[in-house]
Amino acid sequence: MNVYLHPPGVICAAGRDLAELREAVFAEEPSGVAANGSVWPGHELHLGAVRAALPSVDALPLPQRSRNNALLLAALAQIRSQVDAAIARHGAGRVGVVLGTSTSGIGESEAAIAALARDGALPVGFHVEQQELGSPALMLSQLLGLGGPCYVVSTACSSGAKALASGARLLRAGLCDAVLVGGVDALCGMTVAGFTALDSVDAARCRPMSATRAGINIGEGAALFVLSREPSAVRLSGYGESSDAHHISAPEPGGRGALAAMREALARAGLQPADIGYLNLHGTATPQNDAMESRAVAGLFGLALPCSSTKPLTGHALGAAGAIEAAIAWLTLTGDGRLPVHHFDGERDAELPSIALVAPGQRLAAAPRHVMSNSFAFGGNNATLVLSHD
Numbered sequence: 448m449n450v451y452l453h454p455p456g457v458i459c460a461a462g463r464d465l466a467e468l469r470e471a472v473f474a475e476e477p478s479g480v481a482a483n484g485s486v487w488p489g490h491e492l493h494l495g496a497v498r499a500a501l502p503s504v505d506a507l508p509l510p511q512r513s514r515n516n517a518l519l520l521a522a523l524a525q526i527r528s529q530v531d532a533a534i535a536r537h538g539a540g541r542v543g544v545v546l547g548t549s550t551s552g553i554g555e556s557e558a559a560i561a562a563l564a565r566d567g568a569l570p571v572g573f574h575v576e577q578q579e580l581g582s583p584a585l586m587l588s589q590l591l592g593l594g595g596p597c598y599v600v601s602t603a604c605s606s607g608a609k610a611l612a613s614g615a616r617l618l619r620a621g622l623c624d625a626v627l628v629g630g631v632d633a634l635c636g637m638t639v640a641g642f643t644a645l646d647s648v649d650a651a652r653c654r655p656m657s658a659t660r661a662g663i664n665i666g667e668g669a670a671l672f673v674l675s676r677e678p679s680a681v682r683l684s685g686y687g688e689s690s691d692a693h694h695i696s697a698p699e700p701g702g703r704g705a706l707a708a709m710r711e712a713l714a715r716a717g718l719q720p721a722d723i724g725y726l727n728l729h730g731t732a733t734p735q736n737d738a739m740e741s742r743a744v745a746g747l748f749g750l751a752l753p754c755s756s757t758k759p760l761t762g763h764a765l766g767a768a769g770a771i772e773a774a775i776a777w778l779t780l781t782g783d784g785r786l787p788v789h790h791f792d793g794e795r796d797a798e799l800p801s802i803a804l805v806a807p808g809q810r811l812a813a814a815p816r817h818v819m820s821n822s823f824a825f826g827g828n829n830a831t832l833v834l835s836h837d
Contacts, residue, residue: 495762666762
């Protein structure tokens with residue numbers, strides 16, 4: 448049974464909607480990520496902050512009022528007509544919600560604790576459930592009046608990709624006729640400080656696969672798709688998931704878990720490595736991730752497959768990253784042959800396999816038929832998606 452990804456709603460540092468994101472990922476000069484000193488006071492870092500005005504959350508129940516859910520509302524507004532059509536066609540009880548997140552409303556808790564320390568009382572607009580991980584899915588389900596399965600996947604940086612795979616399983620199990628899938632994460636001090644404590648944050652724009660790479664740029668954003676059996680331009684043709692079982696935060700150095708996820712995604716799609724026309728790398732710009740991923744990619748595809756990391760544009764949006772990058776894969780499949788540019792300083796790491804990083808202006812004769820997108824997380828939690836355009 449085929450499952451289809453309909454045009455996404457998306458908001459991130461690289462664009463407030465699909466059109467702006469399209470311009471950013473194919474542009475010859477990088478945009479999006481920028482210097483920011485407001486998220487972690489006293490520390491100016493390059494971050495993937497959304498600068499666009501967000502919808503008000505005042506009409507939501509107090510436990511659901513968060514920047515995270517505001518980002519989600521911005522993405523929802525772009526595809527609301529698709530969602531309403533799915534509800535009208537199938538009934539609210541047959542439409543589910545599966546989202547990835549890792550922060551939910553932690554930013555609201557940070558502000559509330561700071562107010563408590565300063566004023567001796569929590570602010571009136573705070574509710575502890577704002578940081579509950581299930582809040583984004585619950586908010587969408589209640590707002591839309593849905594009755595299908597509703598849950599959040601929280602496996603750090605693979606969450607958004609795994610949410611798409613989970614939605615496909617709901618469709619194939621006959622539990623839903625349509626699923627609203629995607630991911631959302633908001634910038635907050637905890638994640639920025641936490642990754643800095645792990646020596647994983649670069650104060651400058653990140654440089655995936657570079658000899659000078661020094662870490663990630665934390666980002667934020669949301670991407671939502673209606674996933675259904677109704678034909679659309681793009682199929683979610685394959686997905687693969689694996690676990691390294693190696694280390695709480697470091698990937699298995701040889702990339703065995705990543706390789707297993709990519710192979711499983713290809714097998715589920717009924718494809719061979721040669722069928723993939725472009726690969727969106729996890730590409731965080733940390734020393735260990737890039738080394739592991741480049742070895743896994745070279746081992747499966749060789750050195751000719753066009754690859755790029757788009758995190759220098761979006762930042763690493765953690766629980767939303769896999770969904771945002773699925774939207775970039777969707778744009779690549781439905782485009783004119785242009786490929787998302789790999790922006791870095793051009794200093795290749797001689798210790799890594801020389802995989803084919805997409806240069807500015809590089810394009811194919813026509814849009815690829817099949818693309819792959821990788822998302823790898825703490826604990827060696829790996830997810831790979833294959834999207835296809837027939």
